[in-house]
Amino acid sequence: MKIGIINYGMGNIQSVYNAFNYLKVEVEFTKPEDINNFDAVVLPGVGAFKDTAILLKPYKKDILGFLSSGKPFLGICIGLQYLYEKSYENGEWNGLGYFRGQVKKLPEKKLPQIGWNKIIIQRKNPLLRNISSGSYVYYINSYAANKEKALATSLYGDEFAAVVGSGNVFGTQFHPEKSGEIGLKILNNFVEVTRNVCNSKY
């Protein structure tokens, strides 16, 4: 089993790598066009939506192909937002449109939201196995996706999507790789989902 982290020239992706490494999972950085070589893929995201949209635009087909393959996928922060149709961060930018909905600025005076906020679990899901509602996770964001259909939500100015998921495609608005024990548990749940998918093939 091998997990790939998409490296598209943005932000601090080393910490995502370190976290999987700490969980003793084989993990590698990958170019967006090579993701099919992996059993699961993580799309990390630090920075602005625009940069992700521009850098990943040539690979939209590759990523959408991966998402429909049934292999597990985890988008983190901008990586979650990119699964949606559109973001209004500094203009209007198209995402993958895998999930319906839009990414909008949080209605709160103090932005970015920097710090630990509670997640409220809305639906049971293997990604959130053994995670209790009210657990704190680490956020750094000014924009977020709408709460409809989210697996978990958080409140900052308004309720927004904290965790999303459909089949084996997941996203977390917070940074699990920076959310201490809880974050490592969520990443480990993602590893378990991947392990189950791999095992069911044989």
Added chain:
Amino acid sequence: MLAKRIIPCLDVDNGLVMKGIKFQKLEKIGDPVELADCYNKQNADELVFLDIGASPNKRKTLLNVINGVSKKVFIPLTVGGGIRSIKNVQAVLSNGADKVSINTAGVLYPQLITRASKKFGSQCIVCAIDAQRNGKSWIVLINGGRDRTDIDAVQWAKDVEKCGAGEILLTSWDADGTRKGYDIELTRKIAESVNIPIIASGGAGSLEDILDVLTEGKADAALIASLFHYGTYTVQNVKDFLKKNGVDVR
């Protein structure tokens, strides 16, 4: 809503954690990677590493330290001290830091704050302000508290927000290391003047001091060094006390 953060501060010189009083009289505390791991286990919300001996050679040692910590500890790490260029910011971030704290160079060249926050995002640019009481106001100190400027600290806080800083790490020079309490008036004044989070630093001597700066002082986070380094309290002790007094903590 966001929990108030408790952030242990590790002043690192030549690969060792040190602690001083009013930025001087340094004492050795211990190994930074071990201490970071220990504070993480005590439920710290973030860690701040300040390179207090920032020369190029020692900088390399600090980068190694950050690299080591980021493989073991999965909470946000901030690094500051001697950050003078975009290249410095890049080096710190690529070695595992999540945020970079800019102080002196930001005062001398505010464009550094603007450029760094444009390039890496506001969320990872922290502006450190060392403030010294000057009658009824406060002035900004630079070069590790050695040099005075004529810049008003409250005005400077507003300016760094405009330049794109995502957070302010506010240290009261007068209170630092005294254990006589934070400068509540200064912290509150700055917290009310900007819309970015304030990390209060300097002077924590008791659990009440920490409670005061997070409530009356309106700080979003409290930076603590001596109280933790000398084992007076653990991070969890502080959080239990805050929770008992109605403050949201993780």
